[in-house]
Amino acid sequence: MQDKYIFEYAVIRVVPKVEREEFVNVGLILFSKRLKFLKIQYQIPTHKIQCLCADFDIDQLEKNLAAFEKVCTDKTNRSPISQFEIDEKFRWITAVKSSSIQTSRPHPGYTVNINETFEALYQELVL
Template identity: 25%
Template sequence: MTQHPDQHPDQHPYQYTVLRCVPRVEREEFVNVGVVLYCPGREFLGAAWHLDEARLRAFAPELDVPAVRAALQAVDLVCAGEAHTGYAGAVRATAYGVRVLSDTQSSRFGFLKAPRSTVLQPGPVHGGITVDPAVELERLVQGLVR
């Protein structure tokens, strides 16, 4: 990886996506509830989230908040590589034969950032550089979710 001339040697590029709660997919209205950050240079994949239940209930009184919380907890498991514990390596059939899927931080981030039509959706992917991805994740949650 080529480093930008102005970039400090301890800084590493990262990507992040904001997790959105979309109670009624057809209306495309949402509330930010979390952030997933991936920094390969620091071997970091993490999520942080905050559910403001009063805000969510005002926004969507019919929303199943415990289901949203469970979905966010599942994101935590995916980040930690624990979502598929107990399962053997996954295999996917393709037009060219069978391929064993790898479970890496990169593939898990790819899964988490993929568009979907559910109550919990990722937003667009953005990037930056950081020395400490955990601190950057908390900064993003404070600025984009809380």
């Protein structure tokens, strides 16, 4: 029997107008402490976002999401956040924010194949 590993994930959302509380799912972040796994993936559905807010700054959104990705992948130890353990990075990204980029609350699960689980969740929740 294969081992099951616990993981947590959160959906990354864009909230074009925070006061309206409408959002578009744009990405997923998933981590497993035991597997030392932290992955983030996103795509920006420009048309959907601009339907909610025509003048939303897509270029700034791309920069901000790239910064999230760098937090997950940077191993240079040049910044304080890059020195965090992966669970601390996950908690930092999923901390409650009142900005235009937010995450869902973290959700737990079990998996025997973390990469397949990531892809299935990404397909279901983002695409």
